[in-house]
Amino acid sequence: MNIMLSSKTVELTEQVKQFFREKLARLQKFPSLGVRNVEVVVDRVKRKGRNTSDATVEVITEVKGRRFAFKEIGSNLYQAFFRVYSKVEEKFRREDGERKRR
Numbered sequence: 001m002n003i004m005l006s007s008k009t010v011e012l013t014e015q016v017k018q019f020f021r022e023k024l025a026r027l028q029k030f031p032s033l034g035v036r037n038v039e040v041v042v043d044r045v046k047r048k049g050r051n052t053s054d055a056t057v058e059v060i061t062e063v064k065g066r067r068f069a070f071k072e073i074g075s076n077l078y079q080a081f082f083r084v085y086s087k088v089e090e091k092f093r094r095e096d097g098e099r100k101r102r
Contacts, residue, residue, distance in 0.1 A: 001028055001035055007042040010055070016077065023085060024059075030096045033063045042077065055080040059088050063095060 003024050005017050024038050039060040044053045057080040058071040070087045074080030 001025065002037045004037070004039045005042070006040070009044045010042050010077070012042060019078075020081065023081070027061075027088065027092060030092045033092060033095055035061055035063055035092075037062060045073065057081045057084045059084050061088070063092070 001024075003021050005012060005020055020040055024040070027035055027038065041058040041060070043056045043058075045056055046053045052075075054073050054075055055077040056071060056073050057077070058069060060067070060069045062068070068088075068091060070084050070091070072080050072083035072087065074083055
């Protein structure tokens with residue numbers, strides 16, 4: 001599986017990149033979906049009325065010709081990533097279940 005990491009406003013350390021790669025590699029447990037490419041886009045956003053900025057993580061992937069995009073905001077990078085990862089995993093479980101029922 002090819003995992004591409006990019007960031008608009010945040011410098012991603014090797015430790016963060018490695019963490020993302022290890023976690024996203026777990027998506028290979030859904031072989032029937034044929035996931036080949038996963039793109040992760042990380043950004044920082046300033047919210048209205050707040051003095052701090054939040055992290056956004058977007059995961060874009062293609063499963064059997066269908067493109068899925070998931071985006072989450074968290075108070076830090078890891079929180080946003082865990083939120084978006086749980087969405088991706090949940091969607092993949094549903095898709096995998098549908099394929100097995102056919």
